[in-house]
Amino acid sequence: MESPLQAWRDTLGELGVMGLIREPRAQAPPEAQATPEAQTRPAAAPTPANPPPARPQAARALPAAATPAAYTPPADPVGCPPPEVIAGATSLADLQKAIQGCLACPLGPGRLKFVFGEGHPKAQLMFVGEGPGRDEDLQGRPFVGKAGELLDKMIGALGLKREDTYIANVVKCRPPDNRTPSPTEARACMGYLHRQIELIQPAVIVTLGATPLRELVGVVEGITRVRGQWKRVQVGGREIPVMPTFHPAYVLRQYTQEVRRAVWEDLRAAKAWIDRPDQG
Ligand code: SF4
Numbered sequence: 001m002e003s004p005l006q007a008w009r010d011t012l013g014e015l016g017v018m019g020l021i022r023e024p025r026a027q028a029p030p031e032a033q034a035t036p037e038a039q040t041r042p043a044a045a046p047t048p049a050n051p052p053p054a055r056p057q058a059a060r061a062l063p064a065a066a067t068p069a070a071y072t073p074p075a076d077p078v079g080c081p082p083p084e085v086i087a088g089a090t091s092l093a094d095l096q097k098a099i100q101g102c103l104a105c106p107l108g109p110g111r112l113k114f115v116f117g118e119g120h121p122k123a124q125l126m127f128v129g130e131g132p133g134r135d136e137d138l139q140g141r142p143f144v145g146k147a148g149e150l151l152d153k154m155i156g157a158l159g160l161k162r163e164d165t166y167i168a169n170v171v172k173c174r175p176p177d178n179r180t181p182s183p184t185e186a187r188a189c190m191g192y193l194h195r196q197i198e199l200i201q202p203a204v205i206v207t208l209g210a211t212p213l214r215e216l217v218g219v220v221e222g223i224t225r226v227r228g229q230w231k232r233v234q235v236g237g238r239e240i241p242v243m244p245t246f247h248p249a250y251v252l253r254q255y256t257q258e259v260r261r262a263v264w265e266d267l268r269a270a271k272a273w274i275d276r277p278d279q280g
Contacts, residue, residue, distance in 0.1 A: 080104045086195050092121050095195055099172070105188035107131075107173035107181070113140030117168030117196060124274045126166045126202035127151070128193065129247065130211040131181050137174035142167045147248035151208075154248075154263065158271045166200050168193060170215050186215040198236035204270045205233065205240055209247030217242050228266050243270040 081098045089095035096116045102108055115132040118141055127143075135145035143151050152162050171181045171189045181189075193216065197205070207213045210223040217233045219226060223244060231242040245266035251259055 083191060086191050089195060089199070092116075092196065092199055095192070095199065099192050102172070102189075102192075105171075105173075105185040107171055107175055107185055110176055111173035112137045115140055115142050115169060115172050115174070117142055117166065117172075119162070119166030119168075120164055121166070121200060123164065123166035123200055124203040125160065125164070125270060126168070126197065126200060126205045127208055128205055128212040128216055129167070129169045129208040131169045131171040132174040133178050133249075134174070142169055143248070146252055150248040150252060154267055157264070158267055160271075166196075166202065168196055170212050180211055181215075183215070186211070190215065194235050197240070198238075201238065202240065204273050205242045206267065206270050207242055207244045209250060213242075213244045217244075219244070227262060228269070230269075241273055243267075243273075 080102060085098050086095065089098050100114045100116065102114070111132075113132075113136075115136050119126075129143060132142065133145055133147075135148075136142055142148070151167075155162050155165055170186050170193060172192065173189075175181050175185070205216075207216060213219045213223060213226070213231070217231050219231055223246060227244050227246060229244065231244060232239050233242050234240075243266050245263050246254075246259060248263075251263055
């Protein structure tokens with residue numbers, strides 16, 4: 001019978017990161033992380049003496065190709081809950097109940113299922129992706145397709161279970177043809193994600209791909225340039241460290257050892273932040 005250690009080694013081997021495991025490197029100073037050279041380095045584990053750097057003030061630009069179609073939200077207050085209802089939700093279940101009929105943006109009418117997010121209600125590690133795909137739209141759960149399987153394996157390789165973490169997306173409804181949500185759609189949905197984060201209070205957020213990094217954190221630089229570099233986001237009066245990394249779907253498309261190693265290093269850095277001695 002396969003031992004737990006062997007199963008873990010098998011998972012790492014399947015991910016292509018076996019043999020890449022080594023002691024965390026010393027955290028580069030924030031100044032060094034901002035250099036072009038540093039942008040290509042794998043993420044280093046943060047330490048209490050060397051926390052993630054403050055987020056630079058990146059300009060928020062709207063992608064040219066993201067002009068949303070004209071859409072008039074219905075007046076139904078259940079479909080479009082007012083901000084005080086969202087703020088008044090004191091649990092994730094209450095929040096989901098309040099917003100699951102939302103039609104506040106053009107994505108609402110096209111969904112099969114509302115994909116609220118799932119996981120531990122007080123997870124220390126929270127993942128934020130872009131939006132539901134076909135499988136997620138069918139099942140009403142985030143990251144359940146091939147990309148989700150890969151994410152689950154990586155979470156397992158960190159020594160965690162999927163249900164130890166919380167997984168959500170920028171938008172709760174599937175964009176047609178899996179296109180990137182427009183800034184207008186992302187903004188319409190952002191209050192829900194913010195309230196989820198306020199309720200969960202994660203120690204660290206890992207953004208998966210460029211969209212959550214842009215829409216949640218306000219960083220518009222390319223993900224290949226900024227992945228592995230600590231950012232921060234202010235939500236509900238709390239400043240939360242953010243580790244940007246590639247979306248698992250990108251990893252599946254670019255299944256190179258370099259890409260897999262990059263994601264693995266980013267996830268390890270996030271885990272190291274959670275495991276630091278002064279956490280908790
Ligand atoms: S994507 Fe968000 S804002 Fe748009 S209809 Fe769905 S829940 Fe509402």
